[in-house]
Amino acid sequence: MTVTVDAHQPSTDLVEPRSLSGAPDEAVGQWAAEVRRLARERDAVVLAHNYQRPEIQDVADHTGDSLALSRIAGASDASTIVFCGVHFMAETAKILAPEKTVLIPDARAGCSLADSITADELREWKAEHLRPGRPEPVVVSYVNTTAAVKAETDVCCTSSNAVEVVASIDPDREVLFLPDQFLGAHVRRETGRTNLHVWAGECHVHAGINGAELTARAQADPDADLFVHPECGCATSALYLAGAGAVPAEQVHILSTGGMLDAAKNTTKSSVLVATEVGMLHQLRRANPMVDFRPVNERAACGYMKMITPGALTRALREGRDEVHVDAATAEKARASVQRMIEIGKPGGGE
Ligand code: SF4
Numbered sequence: 001m002t003v004t005v006d007a008h009q010p011s012t013d014l015v016e017p018r019s020l021s022g023a024p025d026e027a028v029g030q031w032a033a034e035v036r037r038l039a040r041e042r043d044a045v046v047l048a049h050n051y052q053r054p055e056i057q058d059v060a061d062h063t064g065d066s067l068a069l070s071r072i073a074g075a076s077d078a079s080t081i082v083f084c085g086v087h088f089m090a091e092t093a094k095i096l097a098p099e100k101t102v103l104i105p106d107a108r109a110g111c112s113l114a115d116s117i118t119a120d121e122l123r124e125w126k127a128e129h130l131r132p133g134r135p136e137p138v139v140v141s142y143v144n145t146t147a148a149v150k151a152e153t154d155v156c157c158t159s160s161n162a163v164e165v166v167a168s169i170d171p172d173r174e175v176l177f178l179p180d181q182f183l184g185a186h187v188r189r190e191t192g193r194t195n196l197h198v199w200a201g202e203c204h205v206h207a208g209i210n211g212a213e214l215t216a217r218a219q220a221d222p223d224a225d226l227f228v229h230p231e232c233g234c235a236t237s238a239l240y241l242a243g244a245g246a247v248p249a250e251q252v253h254i255l256s257t258g259g260m261l262d263a264a265k266n267t268t269k270s271s272v273l274v275a276t277e278v279g280m281l282h283q284l285r286r287a288n289p290m291v292d293f294r295p296v297n298e299r300a301a302c303g304y305m306k307m308i309t310p311g312a313l314t315r316a317l318r319e320g321r322d323e324v325h326v327d328a329a330t331a332e333k334a335r336a337s338v339q340r341m342i343e344i345g346k347p348g349g350g351e
Contacts, residue, residue, distance in 0.1 A: 018309045020055045031310055032059045038317035044103075045078035046313070047093070049085035049351075050257045051279035051305040056084050056313060063283060065258045066092060066351050067143055067158055073097045082316055083324070084308045088114040090324040091147045095331045095338060105312035107322035109304045111144055113231070116201030117179045119148035126152070129174055129197065137174035137197075140165055141337070142183055144203070144351055147326045149178075150334035156341040159183055159230045159256040159351065163190045165344050171195075182206065186230045186254065189239075203231055209275045209297045211237025217273050217296050218247050224294075225269045226252045227260045227284075229276035231351070234296065238275070257283075257351060264288045277302050 020028050036059070039046055047069040048060035057063045062072050066089040073081045073093035080101045083090035088111055090104040117125075122139065129137045141153040142162065150156060157165040162177075166187050169175055175196045177184045184198030206229060214234040218226060218241060226247065228238045235254060242249040253263055257280055264272070264287040271292040274281060278301050284293045316322070326334070 018311060019053065020310050021053070028055060031055075031314070035059050035310075035314060035317065038314065039082070042080050042317055042320070043078050044080035044082050044317060045073070045076045046082045047072060047084060049089060049279075049305065050261075050283050051277040051302055051351075052084050052308055053279070053306060053310075054282045055310055056308055057279075057282055059313070060084060065158075065256065068258060069093065070096045073100065073102070076100075080320075082313070084313060085109070086111045086114070086302075086304050087324070088144060088146055091326055092143065092150075092338065094324050094326045095147060095150070095334050098326075098328075098331055101320070102324040103316050103320065104322050104324055105309075105316040106307045107324070109307040111203070111304055112205075113142075113144045113179055113201055113203035114146055114149075117145070117149060117199055119146070119152050122149055122152045122176075122178065125176060125178075125199070129176060135173055137176045138169050139176045139178070140169075141178050142180050143338075143341075145179060147330050147334045150337050151330045153334075153337040154340070155344070156337045158341070160259060161341065161344060162187050162230075165341060166191050166193065166196065168344050180231050182233060182235055183230050186235055202233075203302075205277050205300050205302045206231040207233045209234050209300050214238060214273075214275060214296050215241060215246070217294075221271055221273065221294075222247070223269065224251070224271040224273050225263075225267055226296075227263060227272055227274045227276070228252065228254050229257065229260075229351075230254050232275045234275050260284060261287050264291065264293070267291060276300070277305065279305060 046060045048057045048063045070093045074096040081093050082103045083093050086109045094102040139153045141156050143156050178199035179201030181200050188196050209232045211234045214237050228235050238252050241247045242252040264284045273296050275296040278295050281293050
């Protein structure tokens with residue numbers, strides 16, 4: 001087993017593993033037993049996002065999408081939530097469960113998509129779209145945003161209900177959609193709305209899964225289903241391929257990660273190409289071991305998600321860090337935009 005010390009290892013003598021990949025089963029079992037013991041001791045529930053390392057997913061009490069996990073956080077009896085995911089996700093859990101202690105094993109785990117717009121930039125963007133005598137534009141934010149941006153938002157959305165949320169808005173109102181340009185393009189295409197303005201943000205992982213790779217993979221395996229996350233740079237290509245008849249339309253599925261899991265259980269195909277972060281493959285293979293799930297781009301790994309190492313998780317449980325705080329006023333405004341989303345259709349689980 002490779003044992004290394006995390007960069008911000010606390011001043012204790014603990015030496016924690018960064019990865020248990022390839023470690024003997026016994027070592028993985030010992031680490032998992034220690035995590036479970038510490039979680040009981042701290043009255044903590046451990047939540048893991050679908051893009052986490054396999055060993056983190058396996059040791060967690062619950063694995064899923066960001067919003068689904070935040071709802072579990074709110075409903076849990078545990079006094080402490082350990083959120084194995086990126087920072088905005090832990091913030092969302094704190095917004096929905098303000099009375100609980102929310103820990104993230106490494107507070108440096110950010111998100112390039114959430115970081116692509118700040119609250120100040122959003123206020124400026126809104127100001128640019130104010131028209132005399134016209135109502136203010138409606139701000140729709142994907143859940144991959146910071147608490148401060150959510151507090152400036154009218155209604156949040158997930159990739160599952162983004163189209164529904166935008167379609168529910170008065171057609172005469174301008175809409176500012178952020179931060180993901182690919183999801184925004186998908187929404188604009190689906191709603192046919194011309195007064196929808198899209199922020200030019202992107203996730204570096206999803207943007208890296210491009211149409212050329214998707215086309216090559218689809219042509220090499222013409223019978224495979226395609227599961228495509230709408231944040232992917234290839235989502236447009238997938239729809240184009242279907243429209244052009246290169247891939248039968250019924251084989252292309254634009255799905256949130258939660259939608260992918262449902263589809264995985266029900267597919268009749270023997271192979272499926274998956275266009276999203278590679279951590280998702282662990283859940284898909286567990287959901288349906290009979291199917292050969294393959295990544296469109298095997299390099300599509302989110303470095304932020306992988307900052308949650310086995311060592312960071314045990315440290316979080318031992319030391320009660322890193323705690324996530326959202327000030328009360330921001331949390332109240334942000335909660336309102338998340339709750340409006342939940343009232344419109346089925347939000348699914350977010351990323
Ligand atoms: S995969 Fe992209 S959107 Fe998801 S957490 Fe990582 S950087 Fe953010």
